[in-house]
Amino acid sequence: MASGPEGAVRGSSYAELSRQMKRAGLLERRAGHYAVRIAVNAAFYAGCWTAFALIGDSWWQMATAVLLGVAFTQSGFLGHDAGHRQVSASRRVNDAVGLLHGNAMIGIAYGWWVGKHNRHHSHPNELGHDPDLAIGVLAFDDHQVPDKRGLTRFTVKYQAFLFLPLLLLEGWSLHWESAKAAWRGEGRRPVLERALLLGHGAAYLAAVLLVLPPGKAALFVLVHQGVFGLYMGCSFAPNHKGMPVLPSGTRMDFLRRQVTTSRNIRGHWLTDAVLGGLNYQIEHHLFPSMPRRSLRRAQRIVQEHCEEHGIAYTSTTFLGSFREVFSHLHAVGAPLRSGS
Template sequence: MTSHVLRPVAAGGEESTARGSDYAVLARQVKNAGMLDRRPGYYTMKIVANLGVFGLAGTAFVLLGRSWWQMFVAAFLGIVFTQIAFVGHDAGHRQIAGSRRVNDLLGLVHGNLLIGLSYGWWVTKHNRHHANPNHEDRDPDVLSAAIAFTTDQARTRRGWATRALARHQAYLFFPMLLLEGVNLHVASVRALFGDDMGRARSKPAEALLLGVHLVGYLTALLVVLTPLQALVFVVVHQCVFGFYMGCSFAPNHKGMPTVRETDNLDYLRRQVLTSRNIRGGRFADFVLGGLNYQIEHHLFPSMPRPSLRRAQDLVRAHCGHHGLAYHETGVFGSYGQVLRHLHAVGAPLRRVADAG
């Protein structure tokens, strides 16, 4: 299991944001600097640009017709879908507008209608993650059925297939990301029939928009392409989408310290010590949708994306003042850390297999 380097705080300080608390001091600095102010101009340009590129891809799709060159359009659309998903992510965190209704509308359009993911399901799941990042019993991103993130999870795997997967998960991790897009679509549909939506009142609208997306997507493919081309298009599109999404979210927490029920951590330490930032400048800002500032994002989830870069110096200095490890690495270094962690988690199962 990932070693715990998490530092306890005094009793009674777990969620304190009292005037003198470590987090409150930082929060006042950030607020006074205007970093929590909405950025409507930025998001207007981002949304218009995404929709413009989406429209160009659609135009190319129609003009190419029954051609295998369409597979390049499929791959490109996988990238466009991920950029659209980043805007849906920001809407879910109330980063775009001051009105919850406007944010939800943007989230439904970007999530359900444009890319076919349930906005309500994702917000419910993602909020649980933000409240308990890397918590072994509470973070839904850690409680994965496919990947074992701790040796305890690996040891409890039952069945030949799941144990074999845990043994070799470091080698299988990136290939598995090719299926992440399909997994997100399936989870979105399942949420409509379960209790994972968060707000039951939104189910009719979510179902309608998901249905419009699915019907429009399949109709366009079957009208323009041959059945075989349509099938390959779906595979390429969803694989690129899933891989890009997975590669964007994977470096944020995987391989960082995990949290147990016995760990007594305040909000500042729980968010900082379980998160990893990715260096790379403005190129990384664009490619990773601002998720490369994971520490700042977890400390201030409603902070607009373009303000995360500005907040970094304040947050880094504050962490240094309090002796908190501020973890930052390059993108390839982060993937290396993730893979080494996953390989280490599967080691006990490999020893058992070798002994048998």
């Protein structure tokens, strides 16, 4: 994944900022840090499944389902970092980490996701180019509203109220899109990706059905996948939703495009851990290959640079970000509620 604009001018504002990051050592990989993070995550993931096996046929398994939803999302964050080449300078190592945490551990096609996410990074919040705006049941800009028909027209009409409930389905959507992409042969290793997805699905269903009776098994899966989708969605949604949406073909320099369409979430070390570093969305978009550990230090440098060059830099609280998201969604759906 690219770490800067194609053909960046050496004397440009972004080039100046990039040189600052290099001098501070913030673009250097942190292999040891990621080794520890991967080990801790693996222990948590394995611990959840061990608890599931030991608890057995009990309604307490719904608590295990919640914990597994957290474990899946944290694994997804590591797959995200690998997709951005943050873990290692070696593409093979990053791909191995991505395939492990994506296909094998959570059932998401790593190759498909990387391609989709690359398009998002190249055109954040740009209509017709950012795949994260192409969500059929929602509208993020007035221009998307007239195309809505039937059920999608209803969901857009009340999308501010339905947004969080719809995120409960995000996990299912990711699995479905992953399966379709894998069978289309997307990604650099389609055969391996298919095998890993099949292995994950078979192991997951076998574990659940061997331990729980059908009714509890079905509820366990619903709770687990619902928490996974909600947690994943609530980690990504504050980053761009409710920020300026750009018309297709908008010409804007790399620095301004990435900063003005992104939003940071203020907090502390716990915020960083819960949101997987995505709370530093501006810095991440400017330097996608920057290791997660370096983002907090980079934030101060980027904010000062933006203030110096008169570039709007948005930072708010987690709850404040959702107020902005809901307000924006409600405003976009207003024409449908007024009957116009």
